[in-house]
Amino acid sequence: MTLGSIRQAQRTRRVGEGTTPIAGRAASRRRVVRSIAVVIFALLFVCSGAHADVGVVLNDSLGRGITRITGSGHSGVYFSHICAASPVELRLCSPGEEGAVISTYGDFGQDYDFEWNIVPLSVYLYGVENFEDRPLFASAQIKNLLEERYRATSLVSYCSGPSCATSNKGQWRAMVGAALNRTVYIFVVATTVEQDLEFIAKFNARPNDNRFNGISRNCADFTREIVNTYFPKATRRNYLNDFGMTSPKGISRSFVRYARSHPDSQFRVLHFPQLPGTIKRSSVARAGTEQLFRSKKLLVPMLVVTAHAAAASALTYFFTGRFNAQREMERFPAARAGELEHQRKIAKSQKDAALAERLGAEQKYERSSILGSPEEWDRYRQTFGGIVDEAVRIGVLPARKTLSDALKNLDQRGTPVLGENGALWMEIPEGGGISRVGLNAKSIFAADSDPRLAYQLMLARIDAALKSPPRNRPAMATFTEDWALLEQVQARMGMPHSSAALH
Numbered sequence: 001m002t003l004g005s006i007r008q009a010q011r012t013r014r015v016g017e018g019t020t021p022i023a024g025r026a027a028s029r030r031r032v033v034r035s036i037a038v039v040i041f042a043l044l045f046v047c048s049g050a051h052a053d054v055g056v057v058l059n060d061s062l063g064r065g066i067t068r069i070t071g072s073g074h075s076g077v078y079f080s081h082i083c084a085a086s087p088v089e090l091r092l093c094s095p096g097e098e099g100a101v102i103s104t105y106g107d108f109g110q111d112y113d114f115e116w117n118i119v120p121l122s123v124y125l126y127g128v129e130n131f132e133d134r135p136l137f138a139s140a141q142i143k144n145l146l147e148e149r150y151r152a153t154s155l156v157s158y159c160s161g162p163s164c165a166t167s168n169k170g171q172w173r174a175m176v177g178a179a180l181n182r183t184v185y186i187f188v189v190a191t192t193v194e195q196d197l198e199f200i201a202k203f204n205a206r207p208n209d210n211r212f213n214g215i216s217r218n219c220a221d222f223t224r225e226i227v228n229t230y231f232p233k234a235t236r237r238n239y240l241n242d243f244g245m246t247s248p249k250g251i252s253r254s255f256v257r258y259a260r261s262h263p264d265s266q267f268r269v270l271h272f273p274q275l276p277g278t279i280k281r282s283s284v285a286r287a288g289t290e291q292l293f294r295s296k297k298l299l300v301p302m303l304v305v306t307a308h309a310a311a312a313s314a315l316t317y318f319f320t321g322r323f324n325a326q327r328e329m330e331r332f333p334a335a336r337a338g339e340l341e342h343q344r345k346i347a348k349s350q351k352d353a354a355l356a357e358r359l360g361a362e363q364k365y366e367r368s369s370i371l372g373s374p375e376e377w378d379r380y381r382q383t384f385g386g387i388v389d390e391a392v393r394i395g396v397l398p399a400r401k402t403l404s405d406a407l408k409n410l411d412q413r414g415t416p417v418l419g420e421n422g423a424l425w426m427e428i429p430e431g432g433g434i435s436r437v438g439l440n441a442k443s444i445f446a447a448d449s450d451p452r453l454a455y456q457l458m459l460a461r462i463d464a465a466l467k468s469p470p471r472n473r474p475a476m477a478t479f480t481e482d483w484a485l486l487e488q489v490q491a492r493m494g495m496p497h498s499s500a501a502l503h
Contacts, residue, residue, distance in 0.1 A: 052081035052196050054230055055188035055270065056223055057101055058252040058325055060282035062182055073285025074174070075223040075248035076103030076124075078186045078270075081196050084118045087158060087172075088208050090200045092193070098122060098131070101175070104222040106212045109170020110158045113210040116222065119175045123150060125184065125272050127177030128440075133422035135439050136461055138180035138277030139411040142424070142439070147176045149418060179272045182282030183471060185325040186270040187252055189259045190335075195230050202229070220246040227255060234258040249285045253323035263342040269329035273472045276464030278411045281472070284325075326471040333370040333475075337363060372476035380483070381466050387486075388459065390495070396455050406460035410437075410453070419443065428453070441485060451492045458486040 057076035080099040085091040093099060101124040104116045126134035127146030135142055151159050155172065164170050178184055211217055224235045224246060235254045237246045259267035274282055332338050340363045347356040368376070391397045397406075414426040416439065423443040428435045437453035438444035444454050465479055474482070490496070 052079070052191045052193055053099075053188050053266075054079055054191045054195075054227065055186040056227060056235070056252050056255045057103070058185045058187070058248050058285055059178060060182035060184070060274070061285050063280070063283055073182075073248045074103070075220040075251055076101050077223050077226045078121065078188065079196065080188075081191075081193060082118075082200060084120060087117045087119065087155060088114055090118060090204055092196060092200065100124070102226070103175065104210075104212055104219050105171035105174060106214070107170070107210075108172045109164050109167055110155070110172055111161050111164060112158065114158075114208050115210045115212065116208060117172060117175050119150075119154075123154075123177075124175055125177070125179040126275075127180065128422060130422060133424065133440050133442055135180070135275065135424055136441070136444065136457060137407050137410075137439070138177075138275035138279050139407075139416070140279060141411065142277075142416045143177045143180045143279070145416050145418060145424075146180075147173045150176045180275050180277070181279045183274045184272040185252070185329060186272075187256055187259065187328070188266075188268050188270060189231075189262075190266040191230055199226070199229055215245055218246060220248045220251045223248070223251050227251075231258065247285075249323060249325075252325065256323070256328055260338075263338070265338075266335040267338045268332050268335045269325070271326075271329045271333070271475065273468070273474055276407060276461055276468075278408050284471075330367065330371060330470070333367055337366050340366060370475055370477070371470075372479070376476065377466070380479075384462060384466055387490075388463070391455065391459060394495075396452055396493075397459070403459060403463050406456045407464075410457065410460075425449075426453075441481075444485065445488060445492070451489060455486075455489045455493060458482070458489050462486055 055078035057074075057078050059074040059076070061073040078099060078101050081093050082090055082102075083093040083097050083100050090102075098121045100118050100120050102116055102118040108114055108117060120129065122128055122131045122134070127143065127150060128134055135146075151165065151172075155164075159165060159170070159172065164172070224237070227235045235251050235258065237250065256267075259265045331341070340359050344356050344359040344363065347353075347359060388397070388400055388403060392400055397403055410426060410428070414428040414437075417425050417427055419425055421442070422440075423446070424439040425443055426437050426439050428437070435450045435453060436448055437457060438446050438449040439457075443449060444457070462479075462482055465473055465482065473479075
């Protein structure tokens with residue numbers, strides 16, 4: 001096991017008015033303790049034969065700022081066994097922790113100009129410390145509330161200035177609740193704890209000074225550097241399709257090609273669709289030539305100016321740049337699916353048709369058990385239609401067509417607030433008083449959560465999932481959890497549930 005000499009963590013940084021000698025010595029002692037803890041946890045993990053994971057994060061494009069032109073999205077790196085000692089310092093995760101995401105931006109807007117921040121995975125995706133506290137729908141109000149809580153609990157030492165605390169331009173906010181405003185894919189392979197320890201030592205020792213450059217050192221370049229630390233040459237620039245730069249989609253494509261060429265990598269794709277709600281839907285991240293080919297705003301002027309260049313870009317994209325994150329997720333939703341595909345290829349090469357057919361059937365079952373089969377989704381749609389009709393009949397919904405506006409109305413009328421222990425609420429003025437409805441699984445069944453509003457919320461959430469295309473649809477396990485919440489709300493209102501119709 002190579003630990004190197006885990007240095008006494010990152011050098012002391014001057015933030016605000018600086019660090020006193022006494023504070024510096026105290027911080028040094030804390031870093032020594034953390035280094036010792038890293039060694040202890042390393043011994044525990046290695047002796048137990050534990051493995052770790054690293055993954056390339058591909059975020060959808062938000063369609064604002066420069067991405068309105070490039071459509072590039074954003075990139076980061078996920079670790080299953082590396083966690084945040086602070087937003088700017090790494091440590092090995094304790095047992096039970098879910099890992100973290102690290103990324104770079106042009107300007108985090110913090111008191112010091114850091115190159116990177118790292119946040120827990122649940123904070124990155126949903127803005128909460130625990131996955132079970134994630135919100136049931138998304139709005140700008142809710143995201144801002146979760147950002148402010150994270151700033152108050154975790155960024156107070158790095159975000160104390162007025163500009164950081166009040167400005168919406170600080171890109172630390174993009175590290176909080178990403179799945180509230182865009183769909184996220186993570187392409188994952190297995191690593192070792194030894195690799196994680198080497199990476200922790202390396203990154204904690206080097207200066208965390210902003211070197212962001214949109215042309216040669218952007219978020220995708222940062223991802224490429226980290227992944228290639230684990231697996232040399234696993235990711236690379238796509239000069240033809242990205243015009244000499246590095247794009248989030250290009251890096252994801254090269255990493256997937258690497259992972260699929262190594263059957264022992266335990267490759268799989270994690271998918272976190274954008275939460276339903278009132279925030280504009282994100283769009284698929286694109287590489288350079290793909291954006292030229294698919295964007296009418298760019299393609300039409302290019303055809304007018306130079307048809308030859310447009311044709312060349314289209315050919316380059318079709319032959320060397322095509323990559324569909326959703327399709328990769330549907331093929332490899334779990335490591336087992338990848339193993340089965342590799343075994344099936346071997347069976348075909350050996351002309352064992354019976355084995356290949358059996359492995360193909362097992363592949364299909366493995367995927368449908370995670371993603372759900374078309375028949376299963378259709379049964380839910382048919383059953384849900386009857387539930388909505390009943391909700392209209394008893395007056396929970398004014399009319400069936402109002403269901404599509406239920407979340408919008410809730411957001412416009414109410415104000416989100418945070419309660420104790422991670423509970424999230426919406427408070428709505430009604431009849432001279434305040435009605436409340438819980439906005440996560442923890443609070444939606446609380447005694448003072450309005451059952452009628454809770455029913456409307458769950459109906460709208462289920463409706464959004466059933467109407468969404470696959471890329472915006474949750475995994476079947478997540479959806480069935482939502483369905484169970486819906487049935488519990490029905491029971492609270494004294495209504496029979498309709499699960500029998502699903503079988």
